[in-house]
Amino acid sequence: MNPLMIEVERIYYQLVRNNYRSIAITASQPKEGVTSLACLLAERSLLAGKRTLLVDFNLSQPSFIAQNINLTDTTAPQNSTGSNDALNPSQHAASNPILAESALSGPELVAASHNNAMFTGIVAPSRRETIVELRRPNALERYIKRWKESFDLIIFDTAAVAALHSESISPERVASACDGTLLVVLSGKTTQNQVKEAIKKISDAHGTLVGCVMNDQFDPSLKSELLREIERLAKRFPKIAQKLTSLIKRSQLLSLER
Secondary structure (H helix, E strand, O other), X not given: OOHHHHHHHHHHHHHHHOOOOEEEEEEXXXXXXXXXXXXXXXXXXXXXXXOEEEEEEOOOOOOEEEEEEEOOOOOOOOOOOOOOOOOOHHHHHOOOHHHHHHOOOOOEEEEEOOOOOEEEEEOOOOOHHHHHHHHOOOHHHHHHHHHOOOOOEEEEEEOOOOOOOOOOOOHHHHHHHOOEEXXXXXXXXXXXXXXXXXXXXXXXOOOXXXXXXXXXXXXXXXXXXXXXXXXXXXXXXXXXXHHHHHHHHHOHHHHOOO
């Protein structure tokens, strides 16, 4: 199995074992791999047959694009009128113009901008009224509660802790509303102090930190480094290099080293 997928399997197992049904994924700095992890966990959850919802709360750099196809879950609880309120909490605001203007859109088919993978998701809100509403006490918790009626796992792709602006929803706020939080750390780039500061902010907001996920994009594995060094021998000792390459690629120990 691919080492990356082994790590995803381990993370997903922890979520299932601890019955985390809403999870916030964040990082200390931008571009540390939050969206990639969110998509991988969503794919693993779907593979397990779980109803999975991806929520894009990275307002400065949205990662999911609406496909303009609304989704209806016939298995979700319905109200007395037969409509599915669990999928779209904003339906409760229909009779109130003020609430209707600030309501978050319902689940729809979305595509990840980096690989076009399709998911059931919520695109990043753009209306200021919606953003202000989500910042209010218990507002996000109410959305999560209703989404849980129709989905087994809700994954939030949030902004970086250190990249907030006036129109954002803080990842600490999302963390406090979710069952657990994953912090992505870009090895070789993110400093120890940056990680400590992010953890402190999540803790101060009463968020539950499940763990830190190391992104080794700029920190090659031992296996990769060995293969790179062997390539330097290939011109002078092609047979030896070929044999060593084969041995390293077959090594289960090196495949599991991350």
